[in-house]
Amino acid sequence: MTSRTPLSAPTTRRTVLATTAVAGGLGTAAVTGLADQRATAAAAPLRRDPFTLGVASGDPSPDGFVIWTRLAPRPLADDGLGGMPSRRQEVRWEVAVDERFRLVVKRGTVRAEPRSAHAVHVEVAGLAPGREYFYRFRVGRWVSRSGRALTAPEPGTLPASLAMSFVSCSQFEHGFFTAYRRLAEDHPDLVLHLGDYQYEYKRDDYVSPTGNVRDHRGPETTTLAGYRQRHAQYKTDADLQEAHAVAPWLVVWDDHELDNNWADETPENPESVPGFLQRRVAAFRAYYENMPLRRTSVPVGIDMQLYRRVRWGQLATFHMLDTRQFRDDQACGDGYDDCPEASDPARTITGAEQEQWLLDGFRESTARWDVLGQQVFFSQRDNDAGPATVTSMDSWDGYVASRERITQGWLDARVRNPVVLTGDVHAHWASEIKQDFADPDGPSIGTELVCSSITSGGDGADEPTGSHPWFPQNPHLKFWNNLRGYVNTTITPTRLDADFRCLPKVTRPGTKAFTRRSYAIEDGDRTLHQTADHPSTSRTLRSRGITPADVVRETVAQETAG
Incomplete structure (x- = not known):
């Protein structure tokens, strides 16, 4: 069942600020x-x-x-x-x-x-x-429309299966939310939203490569009124409403629910520091107001208890993480870099309390599958074919020791089937997690499935072979596709099946979804097994005149901006 015990909140300048910044609001009222x-x-x-x-x-x-x-x-x-x-x-x-x-x-x-x-x-x-x-x-x-919900199985029971879908990154301006409707038509029993549910930018501040097809209402969101209006604009979308009505959601945020690439009390731009904590109060309050969350997540000032644990009988435990609110600021300028600071053992992406909560959860778990629902790329992605290791400082690559403590934790606890689910990067990826990424022949100790965006980045491009220019120096990376979409999974006691669902276009409404690639993860086998490759009539990147260098540049540019 859902963990009902929030973490302790020691008195800090945050809670002092909260008393004044939220007077009359959720932080000080019933x-x-x-x-x-x-x-x-x-x-x-x-x-x-x-x-x-x-x-x-x-x-x-x-x-x-x-x-x-x-x-x-x-x-x-x-x-x-x-x-x-x-x-x-x-x-x-x-x-x-x-x-x-x-x-x-x-x-x-x-x-x-x-x-x-x-x-x-x-x-x-x-x-x-x-x-x-x-x-x-x-x-x-x-009378409202009706919605469908499911209760979790009785504790101690082992359900035969669970149909779970996961999504991320829905920039309203970049396309139509058709992927949400297609997900609803696939009729999942549980949906995980891994962040960037809405975006903060004002009209035309963030233009996709294929052009914006609709506009945000209002200025960049910095006030409570602005965040409330922006959430409402997204929620008026009929396709999104269908996805919400089909099944219960487990939601966590990433950055755009507040500000691009924010880290704890640090905004993206230094000039935004004055007033940023008040902005954070407003964003968190509006997020709670507009999401199906329990009262344990009611914000208190600039703090919000969002990480939590949901158990689906003995079949799966979902550890929903928050990799924004407690992280150290990104190292080396917040981009792609060969950055020694990234390996500093003192750096954390989760904060000490959340890390301990997660490690305790591994030790206590009796589930067949332990699933981490979280925001940013977990596996290493080296951007450089030479001796340097050039990685994204906004991902777990910017917090190497933090990642190693988590993976060692699930090894020490003998977690049966660790699976990491990720959003953020506007493309489908599938990866095996290595005990030592410098040793590609060493053991794989878990798997990572990454969903593309609902719309962010515009139409994207299809690559039926699933290859990427970073694959040679990252052999643990197995699949990539740059179309928009979502991932469907079927979890059973013996395997987890994943279908990477794609839409040919999001800049026109009503397009159909197709499955580009399917993988299975067998119980006790921490590797990916491709079960199907689904051809389509889409042209490959090269036939469209897109070179590997173009792919690298677009990947870096999209992940930095989006």
């Missing part, structure tokens, strides 16, 4: 928008449909899950409040065992408060383990 059975004052009926942002569920446990909505009859209002009147609103909710709600098993009311932008989080409990439910909300005469 949790708003959570299940509350108390009666509310009568309110005038809403004249417009308030359910423009859809519904969502998340963080399943054996007896329940979170269900979410946010009232916003005018979702793009510049004040970020969605066109709602400045008064609390009573929202009714229902959970049923059938799509037509003939057999409702749980119902209640919840207060939607102005100070939380009328967001609603209900932690439904008392349900049966390992089964499907449907939920919806009602305000006056308005």
Whole structure:
């Protein structure tokens, strides 16, 4: 089940700042928008449909899950409040065992408060383990669409299978969210979103190589009103709403939910330091308001408890990580470099407490599969064919000792099947994790699956052979494709199957998805086994006049900017 115990929060200048920066908000008030059975004052009926942002569920446990909505009859209002009147609103909710709600098993009311932008989080409990439910909300005469959610299996049981999909990086301007709809049509039971759910840039600040097809509303997000408006703009997308409604989500952020390449209390640009912590407060608060998270994730000032553990019976444990909030600042200028500082044993990408929490989780795990849901590339990717080791300082390559402590931790704990799931880099990758990346013939101790972006980077380009110019100096890297898409997995007691799903274009709506490559990871075998290669009619990179040097330049440029 979901871990309910947040880490301790020692008094620091952060918590001192929090007391002043969030006065009147979530950091100093009782949790708003959570299940509350108390009666509310009568309110005038809403004249417009308030359910423009859809519904969502998340963080399943054996007896329940979170269900979410946010009232916003005018979702793009510049004040970020969605066109709602400045008064609390009573929202009714229902959970049923059938799509037509003939057999409702749980119902209640919840207060939607102005100070939380009328967001609603209900932690439904008392349900049966390992089964499907449907939920919806009602305000006056308005009824939301329904959503589907599942409870986790009963602890100690070994389910036959789990259909899990994972996604990342959906830049609204770079394309249409068709990949979300295709994912929904594939009908997963669980979805992991690994970060960059929304982007902070103002219109045309970040233009994809294939051009922007729609525009962000408002300036770059730095205020609470701005972040609320931006989340609302994304949530109005019908394709995204379909993906949220199909299954519960486990969400973690990366950088663009706040600011490109931020690291703990350090923004991307030094000139942004004044006011950055207040910006962080606003971003975290809006993120909570707009995601199906439990009350353990309510922000306190500039801090938010986002890393957590969700167990799917004895089949899988999902360790959801936060590699932004506690990391040391990126070394050597935050780009690609041959950087001695990257190997400093004192450097951390997780922070000491989260690292210890993860190592403890490995030791305590009895799951068949231990899955790390996290943000940035875990395996080494050497950009240089010569003797230098040129890697991204924003990834685990910039925190080598931190990575080694994690991998040694799962070896010491004899983790049966460690699998790392990653987003961030706007391309599909598959990799074996080596005990020593300098020894390519040495043992593989885990696997890494990386999903491409939903839209970020525009259309991209197809490479049916799955090769990349970095492969010769990185033989542990097995597959790459630069189309947009997502990854479907089927997890069973004996193997994990992964399908890398691609869309030929995202700059026009409605394109179909196809599977470019499939891999299997067998129980007890920490290597990748290609099970299918799916040809398409797409032209190869070389037939389009794209050279290996072009691929390297585009990879570095996209990962630095996006």
